[in-house]
Amino acid sequence: MSTGLVSQDTIVALATSPGVNGAIAVIRLSGSQAITITNAVFNGKDLLNQHTHTIHFGTIRDGEEIIDEVLISLFKGPHSYTKEDVVEISTHNSKYIIERLIALLIKKGARAAQAGEFTLRAFLNGGMDLSQAEAVADLIASENKASHEIAMNQMRGGISNKLQEMREQLINFTALLELELDFGEEDVEFADRAQFEALVQELKMHIAKLIQSFAYGNAIKHGVPVAIIGKPNAGKSTLLNTLLDEERAIVSDIAGTTRDTIEESINLDGITFRFIDTAGLRETADTIEAIGVTKAKEKVRQAKVLLYLYDDKDSTADEVIAQVKELYYDGLIVILVRNKIDLQGGYHSNEMDTAITDVLFTNYSDSLVAISAKDSESVDRLKGVLLDKIRGMAVEDQQIITNTRHVEALEQALEALGQVEAGLGILLPGDLLAHHVRTALRHISSITGDIDVDRDILGTIFGKFCIGK
Ligand code: GDP
Numbered sequence: 180m181s182t183g184l185v186s187q188d189t190i191v192a193l194a195t196s197p198g199v200n201g202a203i204a205v206i207r208l209s210g211s212q213a214i215t216i217t218n219a220v221f222n223g224k225d226l227l228n229q230h231t232h233t234i235h236f237g238t239i240r241d242g243e244e245i246i247d248e249v250l251i252s253l254f255k256g257p258h259s260y261t262k263e264d265v266v267e268i269s270t271h272n273s274k275y276i277i278e279r280l281i282a283l284l285i286k287k288g289a290r291a292a293q294a295g296e297f298t299l300r301a302f303l304n305g306g307m308d309l310s311q312a313e314a315v316a317d318l319i320a321s322e323n324k325a326s327h328e329i330a331m332n333q334m335r336g337g338i339s340n341k342l343q344e345m346r347e348q349l350i351n352f353t354a355l356l357e358l359e360l361d362f363g364e365e366d367v368e369f370a371d372r373a374q375f376e377a378l379v380q381e382l383k384m385h386i387a388k389l390i391q392s393f394a395y396g397n398a399i400k401h402g403v404p405v406a407i408i409g410k411p412n413a414g415k416s417t418l419l420n421t422l423l424d425e426e427r428a429i430v431s432d433i434a435g436t437t438r439d440t441i442e443e444s445i446n447l448d449g450i451t452f453r454f455i456d457t458a459g460l461r462e463t464a465d466t467i468e469a470i471g472v473t474k475a476k477e478k479v480r481q482a483k484v485l486l487y488l489y490d491d492k493d494s495t496a497d498e499v500i501a502q503v504k505e506l507y508y509d510g511l512i513v514i515l516v517r518n519k520i521d522l523q524g525g526y527h528s529n530e531m532d533t534a535i536t537d538v539l540f541t542n543y544s545d546s547l548v549a550i551s552a553k554d555s556e557s558v559d560r561l562k563g564v565l566l567d568k569i570r571g572m573a574v575e576d577q578q579i580i581t582n583t584r585h586v587e588a589l590e591q592a593l594e595a596l597g598q599v600e601a602g603l604g605i606l607l608p609g610d611l612l613a614h615h616v617r618t619a620l621r622h623i624s625s626i627t628g629d630i631d632v633d634r635d636i637l638g639t640i641f642g643k644f645c646i647g648k
Pocket of ligand 1: 409410
């Protein structure tokens with residue numbers, strides 16, 4: 180796509196979803212000719228003489244033919260989404276009307292917008308920084324409360340503000356370092372090295388925290404992947420069905436939701452949990468024996484959470500311990516689930532629990548829940564533990580990274596700051612120090628787009644948007 184800087188041409192696109200049976204569609208124009216072009220086909224007040232943020236009723240005509248009765252909303256730059264003149268035309272939602280109208284506006288001088296071009300203009304014209312623009316796409320895609328919250332925070336500048344602060348501190352310091360260079364041979368130090376070291380350490384800590392938040396942010400954005408594993412007949416498919424059925428009972432009350440959209444995932448208090456690779460599980464028993472240890476491990480690798488299910492009448496503590504150890508990888512959340520307590524006279528912690536937790540707790544897991552998948556007994560407790568584990572990944576008041584591009588930039592910034600720190604340790608000369616600081620700055624700035632971002636990168640970012648956004 181073209182990412183030509185602030186172009187003067189006026190773009191047009193349908194801003195609402197195409198092909199949906201809503202009552203109204205909105206066609207949006209942005210650019211210096213937006214109002215003139217609309218005025219040329221509008222029959223009503225003279226739009227050229229109206230104030231910004233006003234709405235006008237009238238008809239759109241192609242020659243003598245009336246195409247539709249519409250409402251026109253006017254936004255004069257810079258008080259608009261793109262910072263340019265913007266017109267939004269609310270029409271009846273007919274495919275025919277929309278096509279005629281867009282064709283007419285193009286005939287009068289507008290150009291069909293490319294994917295993400297409205298938001299790209301908002302970015303290029305300074306209406307928002309790059310991370311905020313990316314959050315617009317996330318906001319549109321958000322399907323649950325938690326991802327909505329994160330995207331909204333990012334769009335409103337949550338992450339950018341902190342990054343800006345870091346940038347300014349680094350820029351101030353580089354300025355001092357460069358001042359030293361201006362003095363050449365003279366042995367002067369304007370930049371207090373001890374103070375700088377403290378700053379670098381603080382920044383490193385903050386960036387490391389942001390990087391850590393990605394595990395949580397990513398899980399929230401895409402749903403937390405959960406693997407249910409255990410021996411044959413442990414009750415895995417029963418548990419999955421119980422979890423899904425309870426969810427379905429709640430969700431099916433909401434008009435318009437279909438079974439398909441909620442299948443294999445549940446929403447607990449705004450967080451989506453996805454049960455991965457359950458195709459086999461629901462029909463045949465997906466057992467470690469049946470799928471093999473290698474496959475079970477592969478499956479667990481894709482998961483963030485392992486629900487390891489066992490039946491104490493059919494397993495020994497040693498078996499459970501060996502399998503969990505075999506499946507474990509660093510960072511995996513393991514919840515041990517003892518099933519079929521209805522056959523065991525209710526929930527009582529027993530010797531086998533103790534034998535298992537003695538070995539597995541601390542290093543592999545810290546939760547054991549006893550349930551009856553069949554009777555839905557204590558399944559709510561299991562849900563509570565799941566939720567607590569995921570919530571526990573987020574630090575209070577922390578900014579949360581959800582974007583791979585951002586986490587990569589942060590990792591590179593962290594590395595460069597590591598070089599700065601090492602450089603300070605060995606009394607590296609100012610010019611070499613400044614080089615590493617600039618590298619860190621470049622990576623931090625690439626998140627907000629405060630440097631010239633590569634056109635290809637812009638193309639990739641905005642190309643992911645829908646047309647009209
Ligand atoms: P999977 O092989 O691990 O998927 O196990 P299934 O879910 O197919 O369950 C195996 C058998 O155990 C079935 O007959 C289930 O009805 C039964 N089962 C599963 N959970 C429970 C439970 O909590 N209590 C009792 N009594 N039986 C259960």
